[in-house]
Structures are given as structure tokens and as C-alpha cells.
Amino acid sequence: MIELIKSLPKAELHLHIEGTLEPKLMLELAQRNSVEIPYTNIEDIQKAYEFTNLQSFLDIYYAGASVLLKEEDFYSLTWEYILKCVDNNIIHTEIFFDPQTHTKRGVSFYTALTGIKEALNDAKKEFGITSNIIVCFLRHLDQEECFKTLDEAIEYKRDIIGVGLDSSELGNPPSKFKELFNKARKEGFKIVAHAGEEADVSYIQEALDILKVQRVDHGVQAMHSKALMQRLKEEQIPLTVCPNSNIELKVFENYKKHNIKELLDFGLNVTVNSDDPAYFKGYLNQNYINIYENLKLSKEDIVKLVKNSFNSAFIDKALKKEYLYRVDEVLKSFE
Numbered sequence: 097m098i099e100l101i102k103s104l105p106k107a108e109l110h111l112h113i114e115g116t117l118e119p120k121l122m123l124e125l126a127q128r129n130s131v132e133i134p135y136t137n138i139e140d141i142q143k144a145y146e147f148t149n150l151q152s153f154l155d156i157y158y159a160g161a162s163v164l165l166k167e168e169d170f171y172s173l174t175w176e177y178i179l180k181c182v183d184n185n186i187i188h189t190e191i192f193f194d195p196q197t198h199t200k201r202g203v204s205f206y207t208a209l210t211g212i213k214e215a216l217n218d219a220k221k222e223f224g225i226t227s228n229i230i231v232c233f234l235r236h237l238d239q240e241e242c243f244k245t246l247d248e249a250i251e252y253k254r255d256i257i258g259v260g261l262d263s264s265e266l267g268n269p270p271s272k273f274k275e276l277f278n279k280a281r282k283e284g285f286k287i288v289a290h291a292g293e294e295a296d297v298s299y300i301q302e303a304l305d306i307l308k309v310q311r312v313d314h315g316v317q318a319m320h321s322k323a324l325m326q327r328l329k330e331e332q333i334p335l336t337v338c339p340n341s342n343i344e345l346k347v348f349e350n351y352k353k354h355n356i357k358e359l360l361d362f363g364l365n366v367t368v369n370s371d372d373p374a375y376f377k378g379y380l381n382q383n384y385i386n387i388y389e390n391l392k393l394s395k396e397d398i399v400k401l402v403k404n405s406f407n408s409a410f411i412d413k414a415l416k417k418e419y420l421y422r423v424d425e426v427l428k429s430f431e
């Protein structure tokens with residue numbers, strides 16, 4: 097089964113590119129760019145990756161991103177992730193990036209976007225990997241500030257498929273960004289938002305009703321409302337669940353307590369993703385393997401999760417069909 101998990105082509109729909117910064121590249125970029133970081137070696141960095149909740153992770157994650165200054169840094173970051181995609185059989189990826197993490201340090205939206213985009217273009221040329229870029233707003237900031245970021249996203253709309261909402265969830269509900277997302281929708285962006293990672297079901301309801309999201313990022317708290325579960329099932333709203341992240345950030349005590357199998361069995365459109373794999377002990381395959389080993393997932397469960405990833409991607413029907421065909425071909429070869 098593990099061989100099958102590794103061999104199946106997959107789409108990844110919840111991946112923060114800044115969260116793929118491996119300790120080795122962090123040290124190299126810190127040196128190259130003369131940025132001071134509180135670590136001198138890889139072991140120091142790994143020791144710092146012990147989190148108690150989302151905020152304890154975000155503090156370290158934003159500090160790590162401070163080494164990214166130039167276009168080529170964003171290129172290196174993204175290219176390293178693409179090599180992981182090759183390893184993990186990810187043939188389509190939808191990448192979040194947080195412009196405000198960089199613009200507040202004097203690194204322009206254009207610099208970050210160009211480095212990421214160039215690497216994604218090369219990924220298509222070299223490996224045939226397709227991708228989309230989603231700009232995320234930092235929800236701990238004011239809506240007013242986010243409007244500036246949205247205006248930049250509009251300027252580079254050709255390269256950006258959608259907008260999302262991330263960072264500190266508790267105390268920053270989706271309703272805080274109603275007007276921002278109204279404008280983004282009018283501009284034709286696809287809409288997603290992190291909701292129900294740590295915060296209660298009302299955040300998921302607001303994401304659906306006020307921001308009008310097409311996918312919910314995380315969403316694992318939905319299980320606390322039967323009515324919401326029913327709605328998510330009826331409307332087949334995709335949830336981009338990130339098992340390793342949920343364990344590392346103590347959303348669930350351990351893998352055996354994770355609820356992804358319950359969500360799946362209830363009939364929700366669940367997908368598996370790696371969120372910030374350099375910080376959460378593993379890329380996409382490891383997320384699948386961890387839930388497979390701890391939650392008694394069947395082969396049918398794994399296939400459903402993989403097919404959901406393509407069905408929930410922001411790609412056209414023809415490409416979806418081609419990718420699902422590729423999944424079936426691999427399944428046949430395992431019979």
C-alpha cells in the first residue's frame with residue numbers, strides 16, 4: 097500500500113511556499129544575504145521546531161522567511177519544492193504565497209512573485225508539473241493594509257489564480273475581510289480561506305457565507321456541527337486537510353485522534369496536503385502514509401483522497417480528465 101501511495105500521481109492544494117524553506121537553504125540564504133538568524137547549524141533549527149499551537153509556529157516561520165530577499169532566493173525556494181514534487185509524484189500544485197511577509201521587509205510583491213513564477217515555469221518545461229499561484233492575506237493585519245496587497249495582485253492577475261487568508265486564526269474571523277473578498281471576487285479571483293483549523297465552526301460558516309470560498313483550508317473543526325457537516329457534504333465543498341500540520345500544531349493529540357477518516361466516511365470532499373512541509377516533518381507522501389498507518393485507511397480511501405485532489409483543483413475539465421486517467425493507469429498496474 098505504501099508503494100501505491102508513493103506511485104499515485106497527486107495534486108497538492110494547500111502548500112505555503114514559505115513553509116518549504118528547508119533548514120539547509122535557510123542557512124545558505126542567511127549567509128548569502130547577510131541576514132542574522134538565531135541559528136548556526138541545522139540541528140539548532142530543528143530543535144526550534146517544537147510547537148505548542150499555530151502562533152508558536154508562525155513566529156518561527158516568519159523569522160525564517162526573513163532570509164528571502166532576492167528574486168533568485170524565491171526561485172531557489174520554489175525549485176527545491178518542485179524537486180520534492182517530483183519525489184512525491186505531485187503532478188499539479190497550487191501554491192500559496194504571503195506577499196505581506198515580504199513587502200513589510202522591503203521585498204517587493206514583484207520580486208517574490210517573479211522568482212516563484214520562473215521556477216514554476218521551469219517545472220512545467222522540465223517535468224510537466226502544472227501549477228497555480230494563490231496570494232494569501234495575513235489575517236492578523238488590518239483589512240485596509242490587505243487592500244494594497246489585493247491591488248498588487250490585480251496588477252499581476254495573469255499569474256495569480258486566486259486569493260486566500262492565512263496566519264493567526266483566533267480573533268481574526270473571516271468577517272473582518274468581507275469588503276476585501278467582495279472586491280477580489282469581482283476581479284474574478286478564485287476564493288479560499290483557512291478556517292476551522294484552531295477556531296470554531298463559526299469561522300467556517302463565515303468563510304462560506306461572507307467570503308464565499310470555493311474551498312476551505314483545514315476545516316477540521318467542522319465535525320463539531322452536524323448542520324455544517326451536512327452542508328459541506330451536500331455542496332461538496334473541498335476541505336484541504338493537512339494531517340502533519342494538525343499534529344505538529346497540536347490541533348489533535350496524535351495521528352490516531354485525527355478526524356480525517358471520519359470526515360471522509362461522512363461523505364465530505366476531503367483532500368490531503370502538506371501545508372508547511374519543511375516545518376512539519378514531511379512532504380505530501382508522508383502525510384498520506386501517516387494517516388494510512390494510524391487510521392486504518394483502505395485502498396478505496398486513499399484512491400478517493402487522491403481523486404478528490406484533482407477534482408478540487410482549479411484546473412480545466414480536460415486536464416482533470418487526463419490526470420484522473422493517469423491515476424487509473426497506475427491503479428491498473430498495481431492490480
Ligand code: HPA
Nearest residue numbers: 112262263264290371372
Ligand atoms: O497552517 C497555517 N495556518 C495559518 N497560517 C499559516 N501560514 C502558514 N501555515 C499556516
Ligand SMILES: [Zn+2]
Nearest residue numbers: 112262290371
Ligand atoms: Zn496553511
